[in-house]
Amino acid sequence: MPTHFYDRLSNDLTNLFESGVNCDVLIEVGEETLLSEIYKVHSIILQSRSSYFKKKFDEITKNNDHVETLKLPNISVKVFDVILKYIYGGKISLEKLENSVIFDLLIASNELELDELVGYLQTHLVNNCASWLRIKFAQTYRISYQIKNLKIIRDFCNDIIAKYPNTIFESEHFHSLPEDALISILKRDDLQLEESKIWEFIIQWGKAKNPNLPNSLDKWTNDNFLSLKEILKKCLPHIRFFSFSNEDVVEKIYPYQQLLEHRLFSDITIKSITPTKPISSIVLPPRKILNTALPTRIIPIPFSSNIITDEHALEISSWIDKKEIPYIENNPYEFKLLVRGSRDGFHVKTIYNICNKVSNTVIVLTVEGTGEILGGFNPLEWANNVNRLKQTQGSFVFSLKTANLKNSILSRVVKKFDCAIINYPKHSWLCFGDALGLRHNLKTGKQCHCMKSSAYPKPIRSDEFISPSKFYQEISHEFLFSVEEYEVFKILPRNDLK
Structure with missing residues (x-):
């Protein structure tokens, strides 16, 4: 050897x-x-x-x-x-x-x-x-x-x-799915979807390949059906037509009978009327639909928000736990709503009064006019009776992905830990260093800001919105913004996952 x-x-x-x-x-x-x-x-x-x-x-x-x-x-x-x-x-x-x-x-x-x-x-x-x-x-x-x-x-x-x-069938990319990819899905015996639903999706996919087809089926010509039949010719053999209910045969197959060969449609009809009668068409086995309900990919977290989604909450939880790979299901935290601007008021003092002596809070807000979702996490308690700079290495600010922002932005505190949180209720200031500042009436005052920050070095807004000034008093009006809505959540471990 x-x-x-x-x-x-x-x-x-x-x-x-x-x-x-x-x-x-x-x-x-x-x-x-x-x-x-x-x-x-x-x-x-x-x-x-x-x-x-x-x-x-x-x-x-x-x-x-x-x-x-x-x-x-x-x-x-x-x-x-x-x-x-x-x-x-x-x-x-x-x-x-x-x-x-x-x-x-x-x-x-x-x-x-x-x-x-x-x-x-x-x-x-x-x-x-x-x-x-x-x-x-x-x-x-x-x-x-x-x-x-x-x-x-x-x-x-x-x-x-x-x-x-539904990951693919209800996605925005479904109509552009390559034919070979779609066929590989249709071949699956374990595809967890009713056959009539699969049929509807296949029709949608085929129609998307020929946008010239009339919207109303009543206006379709024989050539229209022949065109769709040609598009779907490689997909149709993988549809389990004999798994349709009698009602679905009438409502969903019958209007598109011209897509099927005459013998196949005849056998589908015969099987619907007399199930025991022999037929000549190939009968594919029914799909193996699980009797027990599948767990959802994302178990909803017990919170109600007008600003953030379940996906946003999972992402924030991942940042709290410093996870390299974000959570995609089973959020370990409950987001308990404490304050909402449209419900409780928009003044910063409202936040201090309701969140007094409350730690581990997340503030999220939407910027008026841009639709941005900004926010910050504070692991320390807020205090409504004293102006104080608070020291922590666990806080962070962020901008969450939206239709206009492809990926979320996270900025952790990396230096100047002793002024990571600016707890100034007597001045109606609530700030995460210089990175995100909330002042006075958030909705009417237009006094909120994002500045260049050495404590939180990664900007959470684009450069055009980040003030280069080192002092709030010197910030130009163009860099100030108002808040359309805000919410504050207490972050609590979920007991139902233990």
């Missing part, structure tokens, strides 16, 4: 790459000049490890110094660093990489035809980053069908769809 010295081999090849000795290829990675980097590599090693590089190096010509240059603008420097360590040393470390970078690494590995790495990264994402994949479900699912090698990711997504079909 041979003895293997892989560690020494790996280290020697890694040292060869780092030394740059006898390199004969330059690879420029990254699109933007400031974020790009040029790597000196050995063509013989890259060609032996990747068929992609073998083909590329055969296509490009050498310069006067006998050096080839290859550009890879679609791959980031961070990702290519990992790839080169794998190519030379056969080693990969994912512990310190963000999930988004690991996913980009997967896409790049597939592009470079590193099949071993593609398989490993898919398995890693499914086994260790499932929550992140669910959060990025629409993007993940779309890419898994655009890139045929991502079967492990694709199967993972299909398993989710089978259990929670």
Whole structure:
């Protein structure tokens, strides 16, 4: 039995790459000049490890110094660093990489035809980053069908769809779903959706492919039905027509009978009237619908808000617990409503009076005129009888994602902890350092602000709304805002999840 010295081999090849000795290829990675980097590599090693590089190096010509240059603008420097360590040393470390970078690494590995790495990264994402994949479900699912090698990711997504079909059928991306992706879903015996509902969704999908079809079915011509039939011809064989109730046959299949072959529609009709009579059409087995109700993907948290959603609350809870991967279900906290502006009043003193001696509170508000949702978390008690700067390392401010903000922004206190919270009830000020300040009447005063803050260094609003002034008295009127609505919640551990 041979003895293997892989560690020494790996280290020697890694040292060869780092030394740059006898390199004969330059690879420029990254699109933007400031974020790009040029790597000196050995063509013989890259060609032996990747068929992609073998083909590329055969296509490009050498310069006067006998050096080839290859550009890879679609791959980031961070990702290519990992790839080169794998190519030379056969080693990969994912512990310190963000999930988004690991996913980009997967896409790049597939592009470079590193099949071993593609398989490993898919398995890693499914086994260790499932929550992140669910959060990025629409993007993940779309890419898994655009890139045929991502079967492990694709199967993972299909398993989710089978259990929670509305994830895709009721999503805004459903009508643009590729045909092969839709068919793979329709083939599932465990798709947890009534057949009549599946039929309705399939009709919707087909109509979206031909927007010229009349809105009213009464105005459809034979050519209209033939057009839709052609669009759906690969989907129709996977519909379990003999699982429809008699009522659904009449209400949902009958209006579209021209989409079906005459023999099939005749057999559906016969089976509805005389279930025991033999028919010639293929009868697909009914789907295996679970008798017990499936748990919802997100168990609603016991709170009522006019501002934030369940998803927002899960995200805030993740920040409180400093989770790298956000919660997507089973929120560990109850958001108990204490104050609401439209119900209790908009003056800052109202917040102090109701929240006096209450700790672990979240304030959320909507900015008048922009629809932004801003807020902050204070782990300490508010006090309504004394002006005081309060020290904490656990507070943070944020801006939550909305239709106009793709991703939420989190800014934790990182310095000046002794003035992280400005508890000034006598001046009607309530502030998170300089990052978010609430003053006097939040609705009518237009005295709230966001300033540049060294304590909370990441701005939660775009630069046009962040005041560069160091003192409130010097803030220009254009940087001040009023609040359309605000709410304060007490954050409590949920006992029902224990």
